[in-house]
Amino acid sequence: MAEQLIEIDHLTKTYQLGDVTVHALRGVSLSIERGRFVAIMGPSGSGKSTLMNIVGCLDKPTSGKYVLDGVNVSTLGRDELAEIRNQKIGFVFQQFNLLARTTAAENVELPLLYSSREIPNRQEKAMQALRWVGLAGREQHHPNQLSGGQQQRVAIARALINDPQIILADEPTGALDSRTSIEIMALFQKLNRESGMSIILVTHEPDIAQYSDRIIRFKDGHIVSDQPVVQTREAQSELETLPDEEPAEVEVPSEAQVELVS
Amino acid sequence: MNKILPAMKIAFRALRINKMRSALTMLGIIIGVGAVIAMVAVGSGATERIQQQIASIGSNVIMVMPGSITASGIRLGSGNAVTLTTDDAKAIARDCPSVEAVAPSSRSGAQVVYGNNNWATQILGTTPDYLSIRDIQIQSGAPFTQQDVDSDAKVALLGQTVVDNLFGGNDPVGQVIRIKKVPLTVVGTLVPKGQSPTGQDQDDVVLLPITTAQKKVFGVNQARANSVGSLMVQARGPQLIDSAEAEMSAVLRQRHHLQQNQDDDFTIRNLQEVFQAQETSSRVMSILLAAIASVSLIVGGIGIMNIMLVSVTERTREIGLRQAIGAKTKDILTQFLVEAVTLSLLGGIAGILLGLLASKLISMFAQWSTLISPGAILLAFVFSALVGVFFGFYPARKAALLDPIDALRYE
Numbered sequence: 280m281a282e283q284l285i286e287i288d289h290l291t292k293t294y295q296l297g298d299v300t301v302h303a304l305r306g307v308s309l310s311i312e313r314g315r316f317v318a319i320m321g322p323s324g325s326g327k328s329t330l331m332n333i334v335g336c337l338d339k340p341t342s343g344k345y346v347l348d349g350v351n352v353s354t355l356g357r358d359e360l361a362e363i364r365n366q367k368i369g370f371v372f373q374q375f376n377l378l379a380r381t382t383a384a385e386n387v388e389l390p391l392l393y394s395s396r397e398i399p400n401r402q403e404k405a406m407q408a409l410r411w412v413g414l415a416g417r418e419q420h421h422p423n424q425l426s427g428g429q430q431q432r433v434a435i436a437r438a439l440i441n442d443p444q445i446i447l448a449d450e451p452t453g454a455l456d457s458r459t460s461i462e463i464m465a466l467f468q469k470l471n472r473e474s475g476m477s478i479i480l481v482t483h484e485p486d487i488a489q490y491s492d493r494i495i496r497f498k499d500g501h502i503v504s505d506q507p508v509v510q511t512r513e514a515q516s517e518l519e520t521l522p523d524e525e526p527a528e529v530e531v532p533s534e535a536q537v538e539l540v541s
Numbered sequence: 542m543n544k545i546l547p548a549m550k551i552a553f554r555a556l557r558i559n560k561m562r563s564a565l566t567m568l569g570i571i572i573g574v575g576a577v578i579a580m581v582a583v584g585s586g587a588t589e590r591i592q593q594q595i596a597s598i599g600s601n602v603i604m605v606m607p608g609s610i611t612a613s614g615i616r617l618g619s620g621n622a623v624t625l626t627t628d629d630a631k632a633i634a635r636d637c638p639s640v641e642a643v644a645p646s647s648r649s650g651a652q653v654v655y656g657n658n659n660w661a662t663q664i665l666g667t668t669p670d671y672l673s674i675r676d677i678q679i680q681s682g683a684p685f686t687q688q689d690v691d692s693d694a695k696v697a698l699l700g701q702t703v704v705d706n707l708f709g710g711n712d713p714v715g716q717v718i719r720i721k722k723v724p725l726t727v728v729g730t731l732v733p734k735g736q737s738p739t740g741q742d743q744d745d746v747v748l749l750p751i752t753t754a755q756k757k758v759f760g761v762n763q764a765r766a767n768s769v770g771s772l773m774v775q776a777r778g779p780q781l782i783d784s785a786e787a788e789m790s791a792v793l794r795q796r797h798h799l800q801q802n803q804d805d806d807f808t809i810r811n812l813q814e815v816f817q818a819q820e821t822s823s824r825v826m827s828i829l830l831a832a833i834a835s836v837s838l839i840v841g842g843i844g845i846m847n848i849m850l851v852s853v854t855e856r857t858r859e860i861g862l863r864q865a866i867g868a869k870t871k872d873i874l875t876q877f878l879v880e881a882v883t884l885s886l887l888g889g890i891a892g893i894l895l896g897l898l899a900s901k902l903i904s905m906f907a908q909w910s911t912l913i914s915p916g917a918i919l920l921a922f923v924f925s926a927l928v929g930v931f932f933g934f935y936p937a938r939k940a941a942l943l944d945p946i947d948a949l950r951y952e
Contacts (some may be wrong), residue, residue: 335865361866361868361870364866378859380554390866393867437866441867492785
């Protein structure tokens, strides 16, 4: 096992958009150790999404080298990359990307179906993952019966079901309110600390980035800063100080009730 | 294989989401397959009826009829001359190695009387060989024999139509009927044969020994007592029909003292040709129907391709997600291929049911006999699956080769 989970060396990526050549990455070098929680920040067009796509094995670099878990993936083919994504990477998206009309349990189970190994007790594993993210009892709910936070929890359960080396979270709190965002960050911190899973988090929000232990900033295809977080925020303890969750049903003032009755 | 089942499940779910759309897409296949099943049922029903009629004529049968003659410069039609004799029949039986049996026959219409009933029917004088050549079975009683022929015995065999009209429900065997005042004892009745290929009732007939018919019933003139209306000949096998014809022609020309330059004074007719023509026309019909059916299956297939392309576009994000979590090219390909095949197979099954129903209705209301062949059903099933694979492949490939990043970002 290599000590560095991710080693990136002089990575470049250029796109051809009509007549214009876009340099999305201009020689990025970076290494991330196992078990780290890294936040990546930067304005849109800075190249962070491109880097995430390459790190997530969804895209290939134009030049440079990318070694994931000791494997040089920059030379692999389409189906080999799919296998790596299935085995080593878990994805969490801003828009959750759950399959509609499919139960939470089935959504979580999905990566197991595409595993090249035969996996026994798929349902049982999916149930376990759902319990772990705090959704016990909602296994048979469809995404449209779940709140945004709950949907993102399903997505996290789906991401971790294959025991990946790394979880890539692309703006996972972008569509959530601030309290739910903290809940999701608490889940990521728990995952990072209990299972030692590495997490790379892309975010716009500086306060969300403070839950990580290292922040890398991008601009114009370069890394402009790469600093450890001095005081990592603790999502779980923050949650305990927050007032309880608002009740689902909003109470109607009693005067209004009277009016309605009369 | 263990991936097909989940793929089927996904396919059914996807098809259920758009029930109306799926049903309309299947309609092309349903109509195509339904038409094939119904038409094949009607076609093979007709073929079977033709084959039954062929069997009712008797196998490998050749008819020899008297030819035309010229009397005082007027050419009379075929069959008017009385040139064939019972001796010709004997000579053919003796000298033609390809001939199994020969039965001379003379026909005439006459009124048959029994008690207060009478009935106009066809009187056919012949020999016992006629029964074996035409494959006529005896229903009750016994056939007349060669002795009956030799002794001009006054015996008769009745067809079912005659029995029904003269005797009602009574047993005619042993009763005496009268034809032109000649009393004849009924020795047996014939198993019904139904309609001939030309639509005649083959059971409306009375069979007599040919000698009895000629001497006592028809009352032909003595000089021509030997002459017969036609000869019914059976060849030894289907391949020997042609050689039997040639042999008979040679024997008859020699016996009739015909010169090289003279035309035949007889006509040889091979019934096989008639049936072959009928079979050919029904085969052409089948090919035509198959062509129409293939066109509608192709149109149905294009409908499936169309809807699968729409489905791939609609589900681009889903495809992207599946790729992101590790679906390989063949996983996505399989998923959409299975969906297309499920669609076409469901259509095929519905089409088979529709076709069965349609052929039932056709035989019920149009009174056509239909024959449902398991082969046609199997073929329709396999064909509709193939349509799904063929027309589902392009959309499935398109889905499988999507770029995961573009697919995930697709709005």
